[in-house]
Amino acid sequence: MARSHLTLAALATSAVAELDAVGAAPFGSRGRGDFDSAIVTGRDGRLWMVRVPRSERAEQEQSADLVALGALSQGVRARLPFEVTRFAGQAPVGGTRAVVSEFVAGTPVSLTAIDLELATSIGEAIAAVHALPTSLVTDAGLPAHSAADAHRASLAVIDRATATGLVPAALARRWQEAGDDEGLWQFTPTVINGSLNAASFLASAGDVTGVLGWHGLRVGDPARDLSWALGSRREGIADAVFDAYTRVRGSVDRRLRQRATLASELEVALWLLHGTDTRSTETVDDAVRMMSKLVDDVLGDATDSIGPQTLPILAVDEVEALLDRAERSAS
Known part of the structure; x- marks a missing residue:
């Protein structure tokens, strides 16, 4: 009661x-x-x-x-x-x-109500979290995951999901190619909230006033905190979040959005696995419908690619920025 x-x-x-x-x-x-x-x-x-x-x-x-x-x-x-x-x-x-x-204080945010101004503030807020020193996490005994840890965890989800035989072949191939793409997993872990979604934010007059729910605080893949934004179907919202984030953090993580795309899609795989683990036919059927829609939504859109691709080589100043950020994040 x-x-x-x-x-x-x-x-x-x-x-x-x-x-x-x-x-x-x-x-x-x-x-x-x-x-x-x-x-x-x-x-x-x-x-x-x-x-x-x-x-x-x-x-x-x-x-x-x-x-x-x-x-x-x-x-x-x-x-x-x-x-x-x-x-x-x-x-x-x-x-x-x-x-x-x-x-x-602030009004709870919903994904469908985010406008471009608020999306920009959200991107800046996430970037500020990721700029915090990793020592605050490790000193508190909270989890710290390497890039290799993130790679292995994603591979495990992909392998388990495809083993069910329920993942569409095109989607399984897309995920497996992303898992095999070593370049996708070359990133510097940061402090992350670890459980962000639209409802995590409080806002007023287009600005983020607060962030709720810190139970997933850890060092890990920054893409995890950004993946939920890709669920917005309002034009320009996800772009505004990522653009604001990049203005604050810089562009040294060239594959950030691709990993975020994969993380967003693997949420469906996790839902499928939850259904199979709990023997819930309803949940499994729901996950299958979601994967079918995912095939229709993303496989024909080149901008949502997460597979191997040729990217510009980092300039000297960008390499120096990457090394400097790695050093500062560990301090």
């Missing part, structure tokens, strides 16, 4: 000594999703978010989120062009816990 916003407000006041609640309102869809959530208003006008996980998976996600937020020190947060919530307190409830954090 979903907990009411009044119950959640009571939990928040017991979790945060300084919180004198004078109002509360539900946040999200009550009884749906992974969390029971509410926004609580304090007598001083400050707003707080209280969340109680509704499943074991959500509880694990919440725990990982708290570890990640702890790794984002004040100095790190000052380098970001948006706000990150701060943990305020917790209270036990029904075998789990209610976690209270400061509320970050």
Whole structure:
């Protein structure tokens, strides 16, 4: 049974000594999703978010989120062009816990509502995350994956998906060619959020004001944080995200968008594998439909190529920039 916003407000006041609640309102869809959530208003006008996980998976996600937020020190947060919530307190409830954090102002973003101005701000926000020093992740004991790790993980998904016999031949060939393309996997890992999608962002007046959900914080392939943007079918939106990102980060990762394209497509493969692992005919059928549509959408579009291709050779200054970025990201 979903907990009411009044119950959640009571939990928040017991979790945060300084919180004198004078109002509360539900946040999200009550009884749906992974969390029971509410926004609580304090007598001083400050707003707080209280969340109680509704499943074991959500509880694990919440725990990982708290570890990640702890790794984002004040100095790190000052380098970001948006706000990150701060943990305020917790209270036990029904075998789990209610976690209270400061509320970050802004309107939740949906993929279909992103315009060019907001897409630009999103690209800049992601670039700022990727520019953070990798030491903040490693010092916190969070995962750090190399380019070779990312390559192996993608190959494993491709191999498992094609072994089902349900992946269209043209799509299997496309993925296998990308997996065999060694040049695609030559990149410098960065700090990544690791679980970004449109709903991760809060915005106001065309600017990103906050980023939610840090449970996937790690060092890894920067393409992972950008792949979701390719799901936008509004003209120019994905281009605006990547263009803004490149203006901030530079263009030394020449295959970034191609890896992001592959990562986006492999989400469908992961959905297929989830269906086969759980023996869900409905999920498998849904994945098969998605792969069929994917064939129609991308295989005839040369701009979506992820296979081997000839690319311009890096100039001397670009090589120096790549080496400098690798050195700074490790510091």
